[in-house]
Amino acid sequence: xxxxxxxxxxxxxxxxxxxxxxxxxxxxxxxxxxxxxxxxxxxxxxxxxxxxxxxxxxxxxxxxxxxxxxxxxxxxxxxxxxxxxxxxxxxxxxxxxxxxxxxxxxxxxxxxxxxxxxxxxxxxxxxxxxxxxxxxxxxxxxxxxxxxxxxxxxxxxxxxxxxxxxxxxxxxxxxxxxxxxxxxxxxxxxxxxxxxxxxxxxxxxxxxxxxxxxxxxxxxxxxxxxxxxxxxxxxxxxxxxxxxxxxxxxxxxxxxxxxxxxxxxxxxxxxxxxxxxxxxxxxxxxxxxxxxxxxxxxxxxxxxxxxxxxxxxxxxxxxxxxxxxxxxxxxxxxxxxxxxxxxxxxxxxxxxxxxxxxxxxxxxxxxxxxxxxxxxxxxxxxxxxxxxxxxxxxxxxxxxxxxxxxxxxxxxxxxxxxxxxxxxxxxxxxxxxxxxxxxxxxxxxxxxxxxxxxxxxxxxxxxxxxxxxxxxxxxxxxxxxxxxxxxxxxxxxxxxxx
Amino acid sequence: xxxxxxxxxxxxxxxxxxxxxxxxxxxxxxxxxxxxxxxxxxxxxxxxxxxxxxxxxxxxxxxxxxxxxxxxxxxxxxxxxxxxxxxxxxxxxxxxxxxxxxxxxxxxxxxxxxxxxxxxxxxxxxxxxxxxxxxxxxxxxxxxxxxxxxxxxxxxxxxxxxxxxxxxxxxxxxxxxxxxxxxxxxxxxxxxxxxxxxxxxxxxxxxxxxx
Numbered sequence: 001x002x003x004x005x006x007x008x009x010x011x012x013x014x015x016x017x018x019x020x021x022x023x024x025x026x027x028x029x030x031x032x033x034x035x036x037x038x039x040x041x042x043x044x045x046x047x048x049x050x051x052x053x054x055x056x057x058x059x060x061x062x063x064x065x066x067x068x069x070x071x072x073x074x075x076x077x078x079x080x081x082x083x084x085x086x087x088x089x090x091x092x093x094x095x096x097x098x099x100x101x102x103x104x105x106x107x108x109x110x111x112x113x114x115x116x117x118x119x120x121x122x123x124x125x126x127x128x129x130x131x132x133x134x135x136x137x138x139x140x141x142x143x144x145x146x147x148x149x150x151x152x153x154x155x156x157x158x159x160x161x162x163x164x165x166x167x168x169x170x171x172x173x174x175x176x177x178x179x180x181x182x183x184x185x186x187x188x189x190x191x192x193x194x195x196x197x198x199x200x201x202x203x204x205x206x207x208x209x210x211x212x213x214x215x216x217x218x219x220x221x222x223x224x225x226x227x228x229x230x231x232x233x234x235x236x237x238x239x240x241x242x243x244x245x246x247x248x249x250x251x252x253x254x255x256x257x258x259x260x261x262x263x264x265x266x267x268x269x270x271x272x273x274x275x276x277x278x279x280x281x282x283x284x285x286x287x288x289x290x291x292x293x294x295x296x297x298x299x300x301x302x303x304x305x306x307x308x309x310x311x312x313x314x315x316x317x318x319x320x321x322x323x324x325x326x327x328x329x330x331x332x333x334x335x336x337x338x339x340x341x342x343x344x345x346x347x348x349x350x351x352x353x354x355x356x357x358x359x360x361x362x363x364x365x366x367x368x369x370x371x372x373x374x375x376x377x378x379x380x381x382x383x384x385x386x387x388x389x390x391x392x393x394x395x396x397x398x399x400x401x402x403x404x405x406x407x408x409x410x411x412x413x414x415x416x417x418x419x420x421x422x423x424x425x426x427x428x429x430x431x432x433x434x435x436x437x438x439x440x441x442x443x444x445x446x447x448x449x450x451x452x453x454x455x456x457x458x459x460x461x462x463x464x465x466x467x468x469x470x471x472x473x474x475x476x477x478x479x480x481x482x483x484x485x486x487x488x489x490x491x492x493x494x495x496x497x498x
Numbered sequence: 499x500x501x502x503x504x505x506x507x508x509x510x511x512x513x514x515x516x517x518x519x520x521x522x523x524x525x526x527x528x529x530x531x532x533x534x535x536x537x538x539x540x541x542x543x544x545x546x547x548x549x550x551x552x553x554x555x556x557x558x559x560x561x562x563x564x565x566x567x568x569x570x571x572x573x574x575x576x577x578x579x580x581x582x583x584x585x586x587x588x589x590x591x592x593x594x595x596x597x598x599x600x601x602x603x604x605x606x607x608x609x610x611x612x613x614x615x616x617x618x619x620x621x622x623x624x625x626x627x628x629x630x631x632x633x634x635x636x637x638x639x640x641x642x643x644x645x646x647x648x649x650x651x652x653x654x655x656x657x658x659x660x661x662x663x664x665x666x667x668x669x670x671x672x673x674x675x676x677x678x679x680x681x682x683x684x685x686x687x688x689x690x691x692x693x694x695x696x697x698x699x700x701x702x703x704x705x706x707x708x709x
Contacts, residue, residue, distance in 0.1 A: 134670070136670030136673070136674075137670060137673065139670075139673075139674070140670060140673030140674060140676075140677055143677040143681070144677060146681075147677065147680050147681060147684055150684055150688075151684070154688070154691070157691075157695075159695055159696065162688065162691055162692060162695060165688065166641065166688055166692065169681070169684065169685060169688065170635065170644055170645075170648065170685075173648050173681055174632065174635065174648065174651065177628070177631075177648065177651040177652050177654075177655055178628075178651075178655075180652070180655040180656075180659075180674070181624070181628060181654070181655040181658065184655060184658045184659045185658075187659075188612060191612045192612065200670075213610065213612065215608075215609055215610050216609060216610070216612075219609060
């Protein structure tokens with residue numbers, strides 16, 4: 001059974017790493033452990049193709065799962081390297097009493113070992129989401145991602161962080177309880193099968209989908225969509241997202257936005273697969289289009305008067321989750337566009353959050369009004385910030401242009417002209433508004449105290465976002481064959497065509 | 499016999515809506531946990547296998563004893579014994595409960611009957627507890643009460659699973675229980691932090707993060 005235990009290793013390595021991180025007292029070995037686990041996980045993820053399934057098909061890597069696993073693993077590796085610089089800086093600041101620049105109250109950090117352990121448990125949980133082919137197990141895994149990530153949001157022991165972590169935990173738990181209900185409804189819909197109920201194994205469900213009781217199946221889909229949609233950040237259930245993203249350490253925000261939201265999306269995609277197989281695709285697609293456009297529209301209005309650049313990025317994530325849902329809702333080529341956009345969004349958004357982390361660390365402000373003249377005070381980060389803005393708004397040389405364009409084309413091809421117009425309108429509003437904010441921060445002369453020491457930017461805090469940015473740029477001109485194949489196979493699973 | 503349990507589960511939902519004393523709410527929740535855990539034992543006894551018995555007893559112990567004990571401790575440590583000023587008063591909450599009950603039965607009537615399954619009552623009770631939990635989370639101030647609301651929601655989903663005897667494999671059942679347990683554990687720790695840094699656990703003070 002364990003001839004090729006790749007899947008087991010993918011799960012066990014970060015799990016054991018996390019437990020070890022709790023026990024290691026010295027900083028350097030623990031940080032080395034974090035990066036090496038991330039590196040090993042990365043290698044295994046990209047060579048896991050064709051890994052045999054475990055436990056009678058419960059754990060298996062289909063193209064869809066592999067796509068999301070590769071995104072998660074790539075992001076985690078790059079972010080964990082970035083985190084080394086962050087953790088070292090936080091450690092050096094700990095010697096003095098720290099005052100929060102927003103509420104002016106004193107605060108300390110949580111234990112670094114706990115943060116590292118939670119990061120690795122988080123990776124384990126996300127891997128489990130990607131390899132679960134049993135819907136019950138998938139539910140357990142998605143709930144586990146919430147539990148592993150909540151303590152990370154509260155790393156800075158400040159009141160606002162506590163508030164954000166509480167909201168996150170509570171709202172996502174509500175969502176997950178609804179999704180549990182959805183799973184049970186799905187199980188009941190199998191009661192009409194001749195052989196009685198089947199286990200919620202994805203393969204079995206897909207085989208027998210046309211025989212499932214349609215009304216119960218639809219009810220199940222609604223609950224799964226709302227439940228996992230809460231976690232994915234689809235409006236109007238996104239309210240935890242801006243708080244959690246703006247209050248957690250920036251590299252954690254990068255992971256939340258780039259990896260966690262995708263994992264919740266995968267939960268919805270699994271439900272969509274079953275609807276497709278049951279010939280009820282139209283029902284699910286309408287709902288996804290509705291939620292998608294709603295999320296995009298709502299996010300655009302909130303970006304419109306945003307004074308906090310991390311919250312701006314968070315709302316931009318809501319917008320992009322809307323785009324992903326819309327793409328799948330449109331079907332056909334839109335599904336390929338949506339899968340490709342998931343890759344682009346993850347790379348770009350993580351890059352932006354890492355750059356935001358650099359700005360925050362140096363200028364001690366999240367306000368878009370206070371910050372000007374980045375190009376002079378921190379030129380490399382400023383350049384990354386500007387490129388990130390162009391990439392996230394889907395400007396031409398970047399991969400996101402291609403993916404957003406594919407989704408637009410799908411809307412036009414299917415003669416959904418109203419959707420196409422709304423989509424374009426929202427994208428342009430976001431482009432203009434974010435452009436105004438980002439350019440304001442980029443240009444001009446620095447407002448902050450002139451006696452701020454002009455120190456060089458550390459390579460460890462600019463190389464990781466630069467790598468992410470380059471990947472996003474390369475995808476705009478060249479999609480490597482393995483990725484092309486993975487994307488095509490993943491969209492085929494969802495009933496899409498190229 | 500199982501209809502009696504469903505009626506009791508509806509009643510506990512109402513008691514939960516109408517009570518402001520946290521100790522009492524926790525006990526109500528414990529009662530719900532015990533009722534839930536005993537459903538599998540009341541059904542057809544011949545079909546009871548070792549695995550089902552084990553999971554049912556474990557859920558009974560966790561939901562009926564361990565979580566209530568843990569929540570009571572959190573209550574004492576945060577020195578919050580009473581839900582003082584809920585956003586929606588207790589009498590109004592009861593009225594909302596009646597509406598929830600009506601909506602639950604209406605929703606249930608919209609779903610087609612499945613022959614091989616027990617009474618439709620189970621799904622109505624499940625919807626009802628789901629709505630009650632959601633309403634409590636939205637209408638109460640204390641962090642602890644919100645956790646209780648979450649548990650009532652979770653129970654709602656669980657009632658459905660248990661009553662319809664959905665064959666969830668051991669790994670999943672165990673995972674669900676473990677997740678709920680850890681969730682409440684983490685929430686309990688956070689309540690402790692909230693009470694330490696805000697001097698109380700009213701979540702309306704958690705409002706610095708608004709647009």
